[in-house]
Amino acid sequence: MIPEIGYFALVLAMALSLLLCIFPLWGAYTGNLRLMRAAPSLAIGQCLLVFFAFAVLIYITLTDDFTVAYVAHHSSSTLPWYYKVTSTWGGHEGAILLWLVMQSAWTALVAMMSKSLPWVLRARVLGVLGFLGVGFMLYTLWMSSPFERLLPYFPVEGRDLNPLLQDPGMIIHPPLLYMGYVGLSVSFSFAIAALLTGKLDNTWAKWSRPWTMAAWAFLTLGITIGSWWAYAELGWGGWWFWDPVENASLMPWLVATALLHSLAATEKRGVFKSWTVLLAIAAFSLCLLGTFIVRSGIIVSVHAFATDPDRGLYILSFLAVVVGGSLALYATRVAQVHSEGRYRFVSREVGLWLNNIFLVVATLIVLLGTLLPMIHKELGLGSISIGVPFFNQMFAILIVPFAILLGLAPMLRWKQNKLGGLVKKWGVIVALSLVVTATWLFSSYDQVSPLTFMATALAVWITVATASDLLQKISSQSSVMQGLKRLGLSYWAMMLGHVGLAFVIASVTLTSAYSVERAVAMKPGDVAMLNEYQYRFEGVKEIRGPNYSGHAGVVTVLKEGKVVTELYAEKRLYDIGMQFMTEAAIDDGFFRDLYLALGEQLSQGAWSLRIYHKPYVRWMWLGGLLIALAGFIVLGDKRYRRRSEKGIKG
Structure with missing residues (x-):
């Protein structure tokens, strides 16, 4: 009952x-x-x-x-x-x-x-x-x-x-991800309501912005924890696999990021009105598209819910109604929309517009790489594969101008800037960034490729440029405390978000360039070397969990003769489904992770093990957390509290 x-x-x-x-x-x-x-x-x-x-x-x-x-x-x-x-x-x-x-x-x-x-x-x-x-x-x-x-x-x-x-990741990852997905429906609803009302003034942008920010922050947190979960649980040592289901969450995040920046321009300067509405429609539409990809059964993925085609057909039909109806409404109203603000080429408005272009292009690349293999197969043209190299190469190209722009953005003003003063300031920051990057990399590694140096320099450039802008704003006041008080929460959030992205870029670059792995067969007492660490295999012990049994490989890690940690890498057999699962052992650190996965039992008492050394991999999730935190900090801005208390007249 x-x-x-x-x-x-x-x-x-x-x-x-x-x-x-x-x-x-x-x-x-x-x-x-x-x-x-x-x-x-x-x-x-x-x-x-x-x-x-x-x-x-x-x-x-x-x-x-x-x-x-x-x-x-x-x-x-x-x-x-x-x-x-x-x-x-x-x-x-x-x-x-x-x-x-x-x-x-x-x-x-x-x-x-x-x-x-x-x-x-x-x-x-x-x-x-x-x-x-x-x-x-x-x-x-x-x-x-x-x-x-x-x-x-x-x-x-x-x-x-x-x-x-x-896994603990399953407890928190889906609710956070869904909070982001569904939260974008609020931005979508504000955009459609504004189109129905016929008044695309600043009011709807002001009210939509905090809701969009909250949804974006939850989505950022969900994606970050999902990346950590994949790294810790799947036993491959990777943090992003360009899986179609992972791409399904990345696409709305990219468009929502563009939407946030566009909403800021619409609210403050009355520009990009029609473009902002289109981004709001696109962000939620991509959430629905992601739901279709995950639940239609058209893909095979460790993340996907393989389900019957009828469910996929319903979601596809609903997607067509939502997207088709909203775009039709947009087409009938867009001619009435006129931007109010005026600006020159060197201005914050142009910086935000370029930011939007890069993010939308990135979204289209992910969309193409995700859907093309599915469409190709459904049309009976055979199977094609668009894998990691394609996405990595395209994003490596896009990240260069995007990161440069991100460093420039805090120093740009609305309407117009004097180019001469900016060029001089940027030149000093570029020189300092190159010095810091060279000192960091060449003191840490014997070999540094040009690509690694450039990508790391971009992360350093964003950080130095952001710090430089902060110092300038503080020094322009009579005292440090007065300068800090004049900076609102929105400014601190912007700084935190940009530095968080710099952490992500540095982590992806250095982890990709300097991660090493080694597959070994070891008997109890054997020692394997990887970088400066010694891995001594102590043997295997039986384990018993609430609904599984199995083995745990015990490995003592030493450095210069001193014990660093003891790792327990598990191989579990679940009682009911009789499925084997690998549980990696990880010794995490701020500058490196030691990652160990237990393989199969071999002959003569030996076991196969896979050892990884991953530098700076934690910076990736630290960066994601900083970016998400930036979104939540903005929600405490006095402007939003005042708006909630007093309202907007009109």
């Missing part, structure tokens, strides 16, 4: 979403304030019902109700309780319900925190969010319900959660 209650709660939520789609939009069209005022209550009501349904799914999973098909397929009685909770989004149906949880939560937040918006704009934003909720709730109830029963015949034990997903 309890699963049926959860399903009924979703039916009621679907009814409220349908009303949320109809009432405020019709009220805004006819000027009926009563219908518009119903929208917040409907949004909060559907949110409570969806949360209740999700709580029901968690309950029946924790109580091992294997009469429910979803629980039987994705959980087991031996699964630890925290992975039982995780299993509620570890399969297709539960993941879609998690999407609904996020969708309803964002809708309710918009309803509660937009009280000072004009009622017509507020109603249309909530109406568009209601329409999106209807689409996904209909999909859940019709094709992806997690509450379906197996009665009268049901198993006494579940199939267990996929061992790949029994």
Whole structure:
């Protein structure tokens, strides 16, 4: 009876979403304030019902109700309780319900925190969010319900959660990623509402910007943790594989990054209005495209949910309606949009425009590399492969002008700059960056390739340029404290985001250039050397977990005769699915990781092991965390709090 209650709660939520789609939009069209005022209550009501349904799914999973098909397929009685909770989004149906949880939560937040918006704009934003909720709730109830029963015949034990997903990364990565995906639907809804209203002034950009920033920050955090999870869990020692599912999250992030910068220009200077709306539409459309890629069954991936084609067809149809309808509306209104600001070539406006160009081109490259093999195969033209070398080469080309621009950006002003003074300042920063890079690399490594030097210099350039701008702003005031007080949170966030990207560029460059690995066969007592470290194999011991057994290879790591750490690399056999999984052992450090994976048992008591030495790999995730933190810091800016408290007149 309890699963049926959860399903009924979703039916009621679907009814409220349908009303949320109809009432405020019709009220805004006819000027009926009563219908518009119903929208917040409907949004909060559907949110409570969806949360209740999700709580029901968690309950029946924790109580091992294997009469429910979803629980039987994705959980087991031996699964630890925290992975039982995780299993509620570890399969297709539960993941879609998690999407609904996020969708309803964002809708309710918009309803509660937009009280000072004009009622017509507020109603249309909530109406568009209601329409999106209807689409996904209909999909859940019709094709992806997690509450379906197996009665009268049901198993006494579940199939267990996929061992790949029994990892701490699974607990936090999907919710954060979905918070970002679904959060971009708010930006989309503000853009569509502005188009429906016919007033593409600065108001919608001001209100859309903090919501976009929050979604972007969550998406950044989700991607960062996903990269770390792949590195730690898959045992390959890699941090990004250009997998189609990974690309599915990268594309909306790139466009959302462009959208944030474009929103800043639209809000402050009244420029790029039509382009900003188009970016808002594109960002959420790419989220839907990513959902189609993951859940249509058209790709084979360690991340993908291989599911039936009918589900993929529904998502593709919904994508066509959302994208086609929004672009049609955009086409009818774009002629009425006119930019207000004027600017010269050397200005912050042009810098932001170039930033957008690079990010959109990068998105198109990822889109082409991801979809072309699928389209080629579906058309019966055979299989083609667009792999890591293609993406690496294209991004290596794009990152050069993008990083140069990123270093220049903080020093550019709105409207116009004097080129002579900027060139002199940039020349000093370039010289200092080259000196720092040369000192760093040639003191650390015997060989430095020109490509490695250039890429590292770009990361140093961004950092030095950002620090130089900060010093200039502080020194222009009468005291250091006064200079620091005059800098708002938005400025600190910009600095943090740019430095975070510099960390990522440096990490990718140095890890790719100087990582080394060695495959060895070792008996107890054998020693292998890699760089300056000695790896002494102590042997293998039996291990037993809550739902698995296996072996752990014990390796003592020494440097100059002193013990650095002891690594335990595991080979697990899960009880129910009888699947083998490799759990890498990692000794992490700020400047390097020691990474060890246990392979198969060989003859005469030997075991195969793979040893990796990865310099600066942690900087990648540190950079991602700094970038995400920058987004959250911006949300504390006084302008956004004041906007929430006092509202925007108009």
